[in-house]
Amino acid sequence: MPLFGQIYNFAHWLTQNRxxxxxxxxxxxxxxxxxxxxxQSGTNFRAxxxxxxxxxxxxxxxxxxxxxxxxxxxxxxxxxxxxTTDSQTPEAILIDRNHQDLLTTALEELPWHFREVLLxxxxxxxxxxxxxxxxxxxLGTVMSRLxxxxxxxxxxxxxxxxxx
Amino acid sequence: MACEQxxxxxxxxxxxxxxxxxxxxxxxxxxxxxxxxxxxxxxxQLKRTTKTAGSRFTPSPEFREKIExxxxxxxxxxxxxxxxxxxxxxxxxxxxxxxxxxxxxxLRQQHLFSELADLHVATLASxxxxxxxxxxxxxxxxxxxxKIPFTFNLPELQNTDFTLLxxxxxxxxxxxxxxxIYQIRKHQISVFLFPEDLVDWRARSSTAKERAFNLxxxxxxxxxxxxxxxxxxxxxxxxxxxxxxxxxx
Numbered sequence: 001m002p003l004f005g006q007i008y009n010f011a012h013w014l015t016q017n018r019x020x021x022x023x024x025x026x027x028x029x030x031x032x033x034x035x036x037x038x039x040q041s042g043t044n045f046r047a048x049x050x051x052x053x054x055x056x057x058x059x060x061x062x063x064x065x066x067x068x069x070x071x072x073x074x075x076x077x078x079x080x081x082x083x084t085t086d087s088q089t090p091e092a093i094l095i096d097r098n099h100q101d102l103l104t105t106a107l108e109e110l111p112w113h114f115r116e117v118l119l120x121x122x123x124x125x126x127x128x129x130x131x132x133x134x135x136x137x138x139l140g141t142v143m144s145r146l147x148x149x150x151x152x153x154x155x156x157x158x159x160x161x162x163x164x
Numbered sequence: 165m166a167c168e169q170x171x172x173x174x175x176x177x178x179x180x181x182x183x184x185x186x187x188x189x190x191x192x193x194x195x196x197x198x199x200x201x202x203x204x205x206x207x208x209q210l211k212r213t214t215k216t217a218g219s220r221f222t223p224s225p226e227f228r229e230k231i232e233x234x235x236x237x238x239x240x241x242x243x244x245x246x247x248x249x250x251x252x253x254x255x256x257x258x259x260x261x262x263x264x265x266x267x268x269x270x271l272r273q274q275h276l277f278s279e280l281a282d283l284h285v286a287t288l289a290s291x292x293x294x295x296x297x298x299x300x301x302x303x304x305x306x307x308x309x310x311k312i313p314f315t316f317n318l319p320e321l322q323n324t325d326f327t328l329l330x331x332x333x334x335x336x337x338x339x340x341x342x343x344x345i346y347q348i349r350k351h352q353i354s355v356f357l358f359p360e361d362l363v364d365w366r367a368r369s370s371t372a373k374e375r376a377f378n379l380x381x382x383x384x385x386x387x388x389x390x391x392x393x394x395x396x397x398x399x400x401x402x403x404x405x406x407x408x409x410x411x412x413x
Contacts, residue, residue, distance in 0.1 A: 004228060005282055012221035022227050029231055103210075103217045121179060122214045125290065128181050147175060154210070 003046065006124060007053060013119055014057045014112065024060070028053040047133040050120070054135060066112045099161070106156040114149035121146055165193040170200045178207055180291070212292060222338050225276070276336070277390075281377065283334055284354040284392050287343065294330030294345055304331050304344070312340045316357055316387060319410035325349065326403055346403060353393035353403060360388045380404040384411045 007028065012021035031052050057063040107115060120126045120134060132142045170193045176182050177190045194201045287293045296307040301318035309315070311333050321328060327347045334343035334356065341358035360383050380391040380400045389411075391404050 008223040009221045103213050119218050123218045
Protein backbone atom coordinates (compact mmCIF):
# COMPACT_ATOMS: atom_id res chain seq x y z
CA MET A 1 0.00 0.00 0.00
CA PRO A 2 1.45 3.32 -0.98
CA LEU A 3 2.65 5.56 1.85
CA PHE A 4 1.21 3.30 4.53
CA GLY A 5 4.01 3.72 7.07
CA GLN A 6 4.21 7.49 6.61
CA ILE A 7 0.44 7.92 6.73
CA TYR A 8 0.28 5.94 9.96
CA ASN A 9 3.10 7.96 11.55
CA PHE A 10 1.37 11.23 10.68
CA ALA A 11 -1.98 9.92 11.94
CA HIS A 12 -0.39 8.90 15.23
CA TRP A 13 1.07 12.37 15.70
CA LEU A 14 -2.34 13.92 15.00
CA THR A 15 -4.35 11.64 17.26
CA GLN A 16 -1.67 11.00 19.89
CA ASN A 17 -2.65 7.38 20.42
CA ARG A 18 -2.44 4.08 18.59
CA UNK A 19 -6.12 3.10 18.55
CA UNK A 20 -7.30 6.43 17.20
CA UNK A 21 -4.44 6.47 14.68
CA UNK A 22 -5.45 3.04 13.38
CA UNK A 23 -9.10 4.13 13.07
CA UNK A 24 -8.01 7.27 11.25
CA UNK A 25 -5.75 5.41 8.82
CA UNK A 26 -8.43 2.84 8.10
CA UNK A 27 -11.02 5.52 7.40
CA UNK A 28 -8.53 7.41 5.22
CA UNK A 29 -7.80 4.41 3.00
CA UNK A 30 -11.48 3.55 2.72
CA UNK A 31 -12.30 7.12 1.73
CA UNK A 32 -9.39 7.26 -0.72
CA UNK A 33 -10.59 4.04 -2.31
CA UNK A 34 -14.12 5.34 -2.58
CA UNK A 35 -13.10 8.78 -3.84
CA UNK A 36 -10.41 7.68 -6.23
CA UNK A 37 -12.58 8.82 -9.11
CA UNK A 38 -12.14 12.39 -7.92
CA UNK A 39 -8.36 12.16 -7.96
CA GLN A 40 -7.06 14.03 -10.95
CA SER A 41 -4.33 12.20 -12.77
CA GLY A 42 -1.17 14.27 -12.93
CA THR A 43 -1.84 16.05 -9.65
CA ASN A 44 -0.06 15.25 -6.42
CA PHE A 45 -1.23 11.88 -5.08
CA ARG A 46 0.64 12.31 -1.81
CA ALA A 47 -0.94 15.71 -1.07
CA UNK A 48 -4.34 14.24 -2.02
CA UNK A 49 -4.22 11.31 0.40
CA UNK A 50 -2.73 13.40 3.22
CA UNK A 51 -5.53 15.91 2.68
CA UNK A 52 -8.10 13.12 3.08
CA UNK A 53 -6.37 12.01 6.28
CA UNK A 54 -6.26 15.50 7.69
CA UNK A 55 -9.86 16.34 6.80
CA UNK A 56 -11.01 13.06 8.30
CA UNK A 57 -9.14 13.89 11.49
CA UNK A 58 -10.58 17.40 11.63
CA UNK A 59 -14.06 15.92 11.46
CA UNK A 60 -13.50 13.85 14.58
CA UNK A 61 -14.43 15.29 17.95
CA UNK A 62 -10.83 15.84 19.03
CA UNK A 63 -9.96 17.25 15.60
CA UNK A 64 -12.78 19.79 15.76
CA UNK A 65 -11.62 20.88 19.18
CA UNK A 66 -8.05 21.37 17.96
CA UNK A 67 -9.12 23.15 14.78
CA UNK A 68 -10.70 25.91 16.84
CA UNK A 69 -7.33 26.80 18.29
CA UNK A 70 -5.74 27.65 14.94
CA UNK A 71 -7.50 30.89 14.16
CA UNK A 72 -6.68 32.27 17.58
CA UNK A 73 -2.92 32.07 17.39
CA UNK A 74 -2.07 31.68 13.73
CA UNK A 75 -1.57 35.12 12.29
CA UNK A 76 -2.19 34.54 8.61
CA UNK A 77 -0.57 37.86 7.86
CA UNK A 78 2.08 37.57 10.51
CA UNK A 79 5.54 38.55 9.49
CA UNK A 80 7.86 35.73 8.70
CA UNK A 81 10.87 37.76 9.70
CA UNK A 82 9.54 38.37 13.18
CA UNK A 83 9.07 34.67 13.66
CA THR A 84 12.48 33.70 12.49
CA THR A 85 14.61 36.29 14.18
CA ASP A 86 14.20 35.02 17.69
CA SER A 87 16.81 36.06 20.15
CA GLN A 88 18.41 32.67 20.65
CA THR A 89 22.01 32.20 19.73
CA PRO A 90 22.85 29.28 17.49
CA GLU A 91 24.93 27.71 20.25
CA ALA A 92 21.96 27.68 22.58
CA ILE A 93 19.91 25.51 20.26
CA LEU A 94 22.68 23.30 18.95
CA ILE A 95 21.27 19.88 19.67
CA ASP A 96 22.27 16.40 18.69
CA ARG A 97 21.00 12.87 18.98
CA ASN A 98 21.63 12.86 22.71
CA HIS A 99 18.80 15.35 23.06
CA GLN A 100 16.33 13.32 21.07
CA ASP A 101 14.00 12.77 24.02
CA LEU A 102 13.87 16.50 24.67
CA LEU A 103 13.02 17.12 21.06
CA THR A 104 10.31 14.47 21.06
CA THR A 105 8.71 16.11 24.07
CA ALA A 106 9.07 19.55 22.52
CA LEU A 107 7.35 18.29 19.37
CA GLU A 108 4.52 16.84 21.43
CA GLU A 109 4.08 20.15 23.19
CA LEU A 110 3.85 22.19 19.98
CA PRO A 111 0.39 23.40 18.97
CA TRP A 112 -0.90 20.78 16.53
CA HIS A 113 -1.02 23.10 13.48
CA PHE A 114 2.66 23.95 14.06
CA ARG A 115 3.49 20.31 14.52
CA GLU A 116 1.74 19.22 11.34
CA VAL A 117 3.60 21.66 9.06
CA LEU A 118 6.90 20.69 10.67
CA LEU A 119 6.20 16.99 10.19
CA UNK A 120 5.14 17.47 6.58
CA UNK A 121 8.26 19.52 5.89
CA UNK A 122 10.91 17.60 7.84
CA UNK A 123 9.68 14.01 7.68
CA UNK A 124 7.76 13.93 4.45
CA UNK A 125 10.15 16.47 2.89
CA UNK A 126 7.18 18.09 1.16
CA UNK A 127 7.74 21.33 -0.70
CA UNK A 128 6.00 24.43 0.61
CA UNK A 129 3.53 24.15 -2.28
CA UNK A 130 2.76 20.51 -1.44
CA UNK A 131 2.15 21.46 2.18
CA UNK A 132 -0.13 24.29 1.03
CA UNK A 133 -2.06 21.81 -1.13
CA UNK A 134 -2.30 19.34 1.73
CA UNK A 135 -3.54 21.67 4.43
CA UNK A 136 -5.38 23.94 1.96
CA UNK A 137 -3.88 27.26 3.00
CA UNK A 138 -2.01 29.86 0.92
CA LEU A 139 1.72 29.42 0.35
CA GLY A 140 2.50 32.48 2.49
CA THR A 141 0.67 30.94 5.41
CA VAL A 142 2.76 27.79 5.11
CA MET A 143 5.96 29.85 5.25
CA SER A 144 4.71 31.92 8.15
CA ARG A 145 3.44 28.91 10.09
CA LEU A 146 6.61 26.93 9.48
CA UNK A 147 8.79 29.78 10.70
CA UNK A 148 6.64 30.23 13.78
CA UNK A 149 6.68 26.50 14.41
CA UNK A 150 10.47 26.37 14.25
CA UNK A 151 10.82 29.42 16.46
CA UNK A 152 8.43 27.84 18.99
CA UNK A 153 10.33 24.55 18.86
CA UNK A 154 13.67 26.30 19.36
CA UNK A 155 12.33 28.35 22.25
CA UNK A 156 10.89 25.27 23.92
CA UNK A 157 14.12 23.34 23.42
CA UNK A 158 16.19 26.17 24.76
CA UNK A 159 14.13 26.15 27.94
CA UNK A 160 14.49 22.42 28.29
CA UNK A 161 18.24 22.52 27.65
CA UNK A 162 18.69 25.16 30.34
CA UNK A 163 16.96 22.88 32.83
CA UNK A 164 19.17 19.87 32.03
CA MET B 165 23.73 40.53 1.98
CA ALA B 166 23.34 41.49 5.63
CA CYS B 167 23.28 38.87 8.36
CA GLU B 168 19.73 39.75 9.31
CA GLN B 169 18.52 39.27 5.77
CA UNK B 170 20.42 35.99 5.52
CA UNK B 171 18.86 34.64 8.70
CA UNK B 172 15.37 35.54 7.56
CA UNK B 173 15.96 33.36 4.50
CA UNK B 174 17.87 30.54 6.14
CA UNK B 175 14.92 28.20 6.68
CA UNK B 176 13.76 28.56 3.08
CA UNK B 177 17.39 28.09 1.96
CA UNK B 178 17.77 24.87 3.94
CA UNK B 179 14.35 23.65 2.73
CA UNK B 180 15.51 24.16 -0.86
CA UNK B 181 12.78 26.73 -1.47
CA UNK B 182 14.83 29.71 -2.62
CA UNK B 183 15.17 30.69 -6.25
CA UNK B 184 18.57 30.24 -7.89
CA UNK B 185 19.93 33.74 -7.42
CA UNK B 186 18.68 33.98 -3.82
CA UNK B 187 20.25 30.60 -3.12
CA UNK B 188 23.57 31.82 -4.50
CA UNK B 189 23.39 35.01 -2.43
CA UNK B 190 22.81 33.07 0.80
CA UNK B 191 25.52 30.60 -0.20
CA UNK B 192 28.00 33.42 -0.69
CA UNK B 193 27.05 35.09 2.59
CA UNK B 194 27.44 31.86 4.57
CA UNK B 195 31.02 31.57 3.34
CA UNK B 196 31.86 34.97 4.77
CA UNK B 197 29.82 35.02 7.99
CA UNK B 198 30.80 32.48 10.66
CA UNK B 199 27.82 33.50 12.81
CA UNK B 200 25.33 32.80 10.03
CA UNK B 201 27.14 29.59 9.12
CA UNK B 202 26.85 28.45 12.76
CA UNK B 203 23.17 29.34 12.72
CA UNK B 204 22.71 27.33 9.51
CA UNK B 205 24.47 24.34 11.08
CA UNK B 206 22.24 24.50 14.16
CA UNK B 207 19.16 24.61 11.94
CA UNK B 208 20.36 21.66 9.87
CA GLN B 209 20.91 19.66 13.05
CA LEU B 210 17.46 20.58 14.29
CA LYS B 211 15.96 19.49 10.96
CA ARG B 212 17.74 16.14 11.07
CA THR B 213 16.89 15.47 14.68
CA THR B 214 13.27 16.48 14.09
CA LYS B 215 13.11 14.03 11.22
CA THR B 216 14.35 11.20 13.41
CA ALA B 217 12.24 12.14 16.43
CA GLY B 218 9.17 12.59 14.24
CA SER B 219 9.45 9.21 12.55
CA ARG B 220 8.79 7.23 15.68
CA PHE B 221 5.42 5.58 15.07
CA THR B 222 5.20 2.41 13.05
CA PRO B 223 2.05 0.47 12.18
CA SER B 224 1.92 -3.06 13.52
CA PRO B 225 2.10 -5.90 10.98
CA GLU B 226 -1.36 -7.02 12.14
CA PHE B 227 -2.85 -3.62 11.36
CA ARG B 228 -1.18 -3.47 7.96
CA GLU B 229 -2.55 -6.93 7.20
CA LYS B 230 -6.03 -5.89 8.32
CA ILE B 231 -6.08 -2.85 6.03
CA GLU B 232 -4.70 -4.81 3.10
CA UNK B 233 -7.46 -7.35 3.54
CA UNK B 234 -10.09 -4.65 3.72
CA UNK B 235 -8.82 -2.96 0.60
CA UNK B 236 -8.45 -6.30 -1.15
CA UNK B 237 -12.02 -7.21 -0.24
CA UNK B 238 -13.43 -3.98 -1.63
CA UNK B 239 -11.27 -3.77 -4.70
CA UNK B 240 -13.00 -6.23 -7.04
CA UNK B 241 -16.51 -5.11 -6.21
CA UNK B 242 -16.47 -1.49 -7.01
CA UNK B 243 -13.15 0.09 -7.71
CA UNK B 244 -11.13 -2.81 -9.01
CA UNK B 245 -9.73 -1.27 -12.15
CA UNK B 246 -9.47 2.28 -10.83
CA UNK B 247 -7.65 1.27 -7.70
CA UNK B 248 -5.34 -1.06 -9.58
CA UNK B 249 -4.39 1.85 -11.84
CA UNK B 250 -4.07 4.12 -8.79
CA UNK B 251 -1.88 1.60 -7.09
CA UNK B 252 0.27 1.17 -10.16
CA UNK B 253 0.61 4.92 -10.59
CA UNK B 254 1.30 5.51 -6.96
CA UNK B 255 3.88 2.78 -6.85
CA UNK B 256 5.50 4.07 -10.03
CA UNK B 257 5.42 7.71 -9.04
CA UNK B 258 5.84 7.69 -5.31
CA UNK B 259 7.20 4.46 -3.97
CA UNK B 260 8.31 2.82 -7.15
CA UNK B 261 10.45 0.44 -5.25
CA UNK B 262 8.05 -0.38 -2.45
CA UNK B 263 7.98 -4.05 -3.22
CA UNK B 264 4.77 -5.98 -3.05
CA UNK B 265 5.34 -9.34 -1.46
CA UNK B 266 1.69 -10.27 -1.75
CA UNK B 267 2.55 -13.41 -3.70
CA UNK B 268 4.63 -14.93 -0.95
CA UNK B 269 3.23 -17.26 1.64
CA UNK B 270 4.44 -15.72 4.81
CA LEU B 271 2.59 -12.46 5.29
CA ARG B 272 4.42 -11.41 8.41
CA GLN B 273 7.84 -11.69 6.85
CA GLN B 274 6.45 -10.18 3.71
CA HIS B 275 5.38 -7.08 5.65
CA LEU B 276 8.77 -6.77 7.26
CA PHE B 277 10.53 -6.89 3.93
CA SER B 278 8.06 -4.35 2.63
CA GLU B 279 8.87 -2.07 5.56
CA LEU B 280 12.59 -2.47 4.90
CA ALA B 281 12.10 -1.73 1.19
CA ASP B 282 10.27 1.40 2.21
CA LEU B 283 13.11 2.40 4.52
CA HIS B 284 15.69 1.69 1.81
CA VAL B 285 13.89 3.74 -0.83
CA ALA B 286 12.96 6.57 1.50
CA THR B 287 16.52 6.80 2.81
CA LEU B 288 18.13 6.89 -0.60
CA ALA B 289 15.59 9.46 -1.78
CA SER B 290 16.40 11.70 1.19
CA UNK B 291 18.66 14.71 0.83
CA UNK B 292 20.58 13.45 3.88
CA UNK B 293 20.54 9.66 3.64
CA UNK B 294 23.01 9.04 6.46
CA UNK B 295 23.58 10.75 9.79
CA UNK B 296 27.15 9.60 10.23
CA UNK B 297 28.99 10.19 7.00
CA UNK B 298 32.18 8.17 6.92
CA UNK B 299 33.81 5.33 5.06
CA UNK B 300 35.76 4.42 8.19
CA UNK B 301 34.21 1.53 10.11
CA UNK B 302 35.99 2.74 13.25
CA UNK B 303 34.05 5.99 12.99
CA UNK B 304 30.68 4.54 12.00
CA UNK B 305 30.50 1.75 14.58
CA UNK B 306 31.20 3.93 17.68
CA UNK B 307 28.67 6.50 16.45
CA UNK B 308 25.89 4.00 17.20
CA UNK B 309 26.96 3.60 20.85
CA UNK B 310 24.11 4.60 23.15
CA LYS B 311 21.72 5.00 20.24
CA ILE B 312 20.80 1.36 19.68
CA PRO B 313 20.53 -1.50 22.21
CA PHE B 314 23.30 -3.67 20.70
CA THR B 315 26.67 -3.47 19.04
CA PHE B 316 28.17 -5.11 15.95
CA ASN B 317 31.34 -5.47 13.94
CA LEU B 318 31.86 -4.08 10.47
CA PRO B 319 34.16 -5.63 7.86
CA GLU B 320 37.41 -4.26 6.53
CA LEU B 321 36.72 -3.27 2.92
CA GLN B 322 40.25 -2.84 1.61
CA ASN B 323 40.81 -4.82 -1.59
CA THR B 324 37.07 -5.07 -2.20
CA ASP B 325 34.80 -3.08 -4.51
CA PHE B 326 32.57 -2.01 -1.63
CA THR B 327 32.62 1.39 0.04
CA LEU B 328 30.94 2.26 3.31
CA LEU B 329 29.01 5.54 2.91
CA UNK B 330 27.76 5.86 6.48
CA UNK B 331 24.87 4.96 8.73
CA UNK B 332 21.78 6.10 10.55
CA UNK B 333 19.49 4.91 13.30
CA UNK B 334 16.30 3.43 11.94
CA UNK B 335 13.17 1.91 13.45
CA UNK B 336 11.24 -1.29 12.79
CA UNK B 337 8.23 -1.98 14.97
CA UNK B 338 9.36 0.96 17.12
CA UNK B 339 12.62 -0.86 17.89
CA UNK B 340 15.78 1.02 17.00
CA UNK B 341 18.28 -0.62 14.71
CA UNK B 342 21.26 0.22 12.54
CA UNK B 343 20.92 1.13 8.88
CA UNK B 344 24.22 1.15 7.00
CA ILE B 345 24.66 2.20 3.39
CA TYR B 346 27.32 0.59 1.22
CA GLN B 347 28.12 1.31 -2.37
CA ILE B 348 29.43 -0.91 -5.12
CA ARG B 349 29.94 0.73 -8.49
CA LYS B 350 26.76 2.83 -8.89
CA HIS B 351 24.59 0.63 -6.66
CA GLN B 352 23.76 1.53 -3.09
CA ILE B 353 23.02 -1.30 -0.71
CA SER B 354 21.23 -1.08 2.62
CA VAL B 355 22.35 -3.25 5.51
CA PHE B 356 19.82 -3.42 8.35
CA LEU B 357 20.66 -4.82 11.78
CA PHE B 358 17.95 -5.47 14.36
CA PRO B 359 17.72 -7.62 17.49
CA GLU B 360 16.83 -11.16 16.40
CA ASP B 361 13.98 -11.40 18.89
CA LEU B 362 12.29 -8.31 17.47
CA VAL B 363 10.31 -10.28 14.96
CA ASP B 364 9.43 -13.85 14.16
CA TRP B 365 11.47 -14.42 11.01
CA ARG B 366 10.22 -17.40 9.07
CA ALA B 367 13.61 -18.57 7.92
CA ARG B 368 16.93 -18.50 9.70
CA SER B 369 18.52 -17.34 6.49
CA SER B 370 17.30 -16.83 2.98
CA THR B 371 17.93 -15.28 -0.37
CA ALA B 372 15.16 -13.66 -2.28
CA LYS B 373 14.59 -11.66 -5.41
CA GLU B 374 11.65 -9.41 -5.97
CA ARG B 375 11.53 -7.46 -9.23
CA ALA B 376 14.66 -5.34 -9.31
CA PHE B 377 15.61 -5.78 -5.68
CA ASN B 378 17.65 -8.56 -4.16
CA LEU B 379 18.01 -9.35 -0.52
CA UNK B 380 20.01 -11.60 1.75
CA UNK B 381 19.05 -12.19 5.34
CA UNK B 382 20.47 -14.27 8.14
CA UNK B 383 20.75 -14.43 11.90
CA UNK B 384 24.08 -14.17 13.67
CA UNK B 385 25.23 -13.26 17.18
CA UNK B 386 21.66 -12.49 18.22
CA UNK B 387 21.14 -10.03 15.40
CA UNK B 388 19.05 -10.19 12.26
CA UNK B 389 20.98 -8.97 9.23
CA UNK B 390 19.15 -7.89 6.08
CA UNK B 391 21.19 -6.85 3.05
CA UNK B 392 18.97 -5.13 0.52
CA UNK B 393 19.45 -3.35 -2.77
CA UNK B 394 19.35 -3.36 -6.53
CA UNK B 395 22.91 -4.69 -6.90
CA UNK B 396 23.37 -8.20 -8.32
CA UNK B 397 22.76 -11.24 -6.09
CA UNK B 398 26.49 -12.01 -6.34
CA UNK B 399 27.37 -8.56 -4.99
CA UNK B 400 24.91 -8.94 -2.13
CA UNK B 401 26.33 -12.38 -1.33
CA UNK B 402 29.86 -10.97 -1.35
CA UNK B 403 28.93 -8.19 1.04
CA UNK B 404 27.01 -10.65 3.21
CA UNK B 405 30.09 -12.90 3.39
CA UNK B 406 32.20 -9.95 4.54
CA UNK B 407 29.64 -9.02 7.19
CA UNK B 408 29.40 -12.61 8.40
CA UNK B 409 33.17 -12.88 8.70
CA UNK B 410 33.32 -9.59 10.61
CA UNK B 411 30.56 -10.70 12.98
CA UNK B 412 32.54 -13.85 13.83
CA UNK B 413 35.75 -11.98 14.52
